[in-house]
Amino acid sequence: MRLSEGVEWAVHCCAILALLPPEATLPAARLAEYHGVPPAYLAKHLQALSRAGIVTAEPGAKGGYRLAKPATAVSVLDVVRAVDGAEPAFRCMEIRQRGPAALPTSEYRQACAVTKAMARAEAAWRDALRSETIADLVAVVGRETPPAAVTKAAAWFQEVLH
């Protein structure tokens, strides 16, 4: 089981966008440059965030991306689902309905116990991600990041910000 690498990029990008002044935008190319990742591929994931309504895109010169909602209203789960998709990790193939001891489909009214157990676990995972917002992450980063990094980042933003 492996989560798409783009999820990490997307969450970090949301955290950066949350730090921007209101109404300011940052192009995908700058976000990619800041994180040291391929610009074209990051753009693909930012498009997914845009489709999900997490960020809004300003087209044209001096355009770029901005958070569509307050950082307190964007959970990590929102970002994960936007990039990685909403399908569950465990897909029940109903193998109990196959083989020599199978019954007609109409006999299986309850979801099988395996599926239920997996669904409970995934629900716990989603709950944990839902309870954490981008604003929470930003707060933690601001508390734990060395001041040197903050000033360095702030200086860089001054140059590229739209």
Next chain:
Amino acid sequence: MRLSEGVEWAVHCCAILALLPPEATLPAARLAEYHGVPPAYLAKHLQALSRAGIVTAEPGAKGGYRLAKPATAVSVLDVVRAVDGAEPAFRCMEIRQRGPAALPTSEYRQACAVTKAMARAEAAWRDALRSETIADLVAVVGRETPPAAVTKAAAWFQEVLH
């Protein structure tokens, strides 16, 4: 994010093996036949369960697989980790250490907030799977399965059991 299909097969196989009389074994080919899945591919996953110490394999004629531990001592998490691997779904690539605002590696002592949040969510997922044992699943199945299916399965086992 997608869990290997073999996980579903492996859990179902463990549940079947838990129903067997003590010391009885069932070959991989019969387990595959019962579930209607490719025998060779299922064998691969059963090997993983064997390596993990969840089942033991009896070689030779009249051989097969048997649970290595009581069903109450095998959690669903054990099976998932045996088949799917123990690596976390989210792998932090430390992209914060890249780009124009990066600092020397020695400055990053804390794990980044994104990684921590993801780790918490995965811990919740694992906890949920760890709290469920194969014995629990068997109990639920025995309670919810129609009697017709139980007798049909029992008859089939009588024929193929070693």
Next chain:
DNA sequence: GTCCCTATACTCGGATAGCAAGTGTCCGAGTATAGGCGG
């Protein structure tokens, strides 16, 4: 009748192809900007 030996058939185990999804990249459509021109 009992014991031993041998050949057999069946089991698991690891090494080997095929395919799908994620990874990475590119080019085209659209828009706000900046400069030049006319009034």
Next chain:
DNA sequence: CCGCCTATACTCGGACACTTGCTATCCGAGTATAGGGAC
């Protein structure tokens, strides 16, 4: 000097190759069994 128009440059958005890892398969090594033969 001010307003308008046009050309430009930059942005996002979706469509196109490539690579890794999951899916699927096969064949070889090893062992308990079953049968036959000798005592």
